[in-house]
Amino acid sequence: MDAIIIENIPFDIQAKQLYPILKIESNRKYAERLDILLASARNIACPRVAYKLAAVEYDNDGTVLIDGVCLMSRVMQVNFEDCRRAFPFIATCGMELEKWSRTLTDTLDIFWADTINMMALGTALEAFKRHLTDTFETRMTSTMNPGSLEDWPLSEQHKIFSILNAAGETIGVQLTESAMMVPLKSVSGIEFESGEKFHSCQLCPRDKCPSRRAPYDEQLYAVKYNA
Amino acid sequence: MKESLISVQKAVNELMFDEIKGLVFACLDEGIPPLEIIEAGISKGLELVGEQFETGTYFLADLVMAGEVVKEAMPILEEKMDPGAAGQKGKIVLATVEGDIHEIGKNIVGMLLNVNGYEVIDLGVDVSAGKILAAVKETGARLIGLSALLSTMIGGIKEVVDSVVEAGLKDHVKVVIGGACTSEQLKEEMGADGYGETAVQAVKIFDKLSAT
Structure with a gap:
């Protein structure tokens, strides 16, 4: 199956949503400055997603093959045990926002733009999950991202791009040799149907992480994933 | 008070x-x-x-x-x-390593260092070891702050540390690392002198190193 592009995703975040996040709700001067910045961002924002419906197969040693590409992750082997299909994807805030944020020079504006771009990426991911539910009637899905855990290193990101052929370029996402995606607010991974919700955070001991979505379970790897 | x-x-x-x-x-x-x-x-x-x-x-x-x-x-x-x-605590050359263009963490560390009395020479993102070493020599800075977000970028840290050693500056110039892929263990492996898990800790590490 060819890659599918999701675009024309509305990005209608309101300044009022950002004030408390950026700690400026009580200050008119900063609020007005953010309003202007957000208005410019909204004018050009085009978050996008490229994904593919892919077959999940297994090598003799249990290694997972997605559309014939071998992915080296023990956690994936276990998580994908009952999966016959999965959805490799690349989501991005879009090169328009990336280019815009690169024109900013003030530290505060750069920080705010980073938050806006992150929210645009979040909007893309939400649209992707809604699309999967509507199109494939997926129930509970979970996500695995290369680089989130040592078990599935960042270098494997090249394989996601390879599975999606040139779809990354189509949505304006470039992958550098060192596996960095540009626009920076882009994410690649595989969405899969799971009986119970999986978050990489459950296996990640890094504390004070602002992106943590589930508590670290010290025993989980040994109990569930250790071969 | x-x-x-x-x-x-x-x-x-x-x-x-x-x-x-x-x-x-x-x-x-x-x-x-x-x-x-x-x-x-x-x-x-x-x-x-x-x-x-x-x-x-x-x-x-x-x-x-x-x-x-x-x-x-x-x-x-x-x-x-x-x-x-102003900048009485000393000069710090700050950069995101070559191959990496993330700058938010570096900017926040730079801002905190600045208001804490350091003169920050911010070289920006995607900066080569050669440029960092040249800035150290030109400004006389005795501290370097390196930011790296992705694990694939750690080679850039090693290059800076090695270039400091090769230039015979190891005893005079200290390198502090920070960013999502860095750790105390990586600091040891790379031969760096300090690791700041957060921007606040980075300032404390620089304070400690500048006092030695």
């Missing part, structure tokens, strides 16, 4: 953008020297912000906005100070 200095601390700690200038002027009117206002008022206020960040009460946005509060106050104080007093 004088009540007016405690008010400055509080204004920084509680992100009181509108009040900070008036409070700093009040301190000056009382005859408190600018350097004392910075050290006992502003830096102490930032220290409190840092403590709240460490305990998870404050987030990155609070840290950034505390920097903005300080930026409101600093021009008033700098104008009254001996020009040589």
Whole structure:
């Protein structure tokens, strides 16, 4: 199956949503400055997603093959045990926002733009999950991202791009040799149907992480994933 | 401690953008020297912000906005100070390593170092070891701060550390690393001198290294 592009995703975040996040709700001067910045961002924002419906197969040693590409992750082997299909994807805030944020020079504006771009990426991911539910009637899905855990290193990101052929370029996402995606607010991974919700955070001991979505379970790897 | 200095601390700690200038002027009117206002008022206020960040009460946005509060106050104080007093703790060359263009973490560390009395020479993102070494030689900086977000970028850290060693500067120039892919263990492996898990910790590490 060819890659599918999701675009024309509305990005209608309101300044009022950002004030408390950026700690400026009580200050008119900063609020007005953010309003202007957000208005410019909204004018050009085009978050996008490229994904593919892919077959999940297994090598003799249990290694997972997605559309014939071998992915080296023990956690994936276990998580994908009952999966016959999965959805490799690349989501991005879009090169328009990336280019815009690169024109900013003030530290505060750069920080705010980073938050806006992150929210645009979040909007893309939400649209992707809604699309999967509507199109494939997926129930509970979970996500695995290369680089989130040592078990599935960042270098494997090249394989996601390879599975999606040139779809990354189509949505304006470039992958550098060192596996960095540009626009920076882009994410690649595989969405899969799971009986119970999986978050990489459950296996990640890094504390004070602002992106943590589930508590670290010290025993989980040994109990569930250790071969 | 004088009540007016405690008010400055509080204004920084509680992100009181509108009040900070008036409070700093009040301190000056009382005859408190600018350097004392910075050290006992502003830096102490930032220290409190840092403590709240460490305990998870404050987030990155609070840290950034505390920097903005300080930026409101600093021009008033700098104008009254001996020009040589700014950046009195020393010079730091700051950069995101070659191949990496993430800058938010580096910018926040730079802002905190600046308001804590360092002169920051920010070389930007995607900076080669050669450029970093050249900046160190040109400015006489004895501290380098390196940011790297992705695990695939750690080669850039090693190149900087190696270039410092090859230039015969290892005993004089200290390298501090930070960013999502870095750790105390990586610091050891790379031969760096310090690791800051957070921006607040990075300042403490630089303080420690600059004192040696």
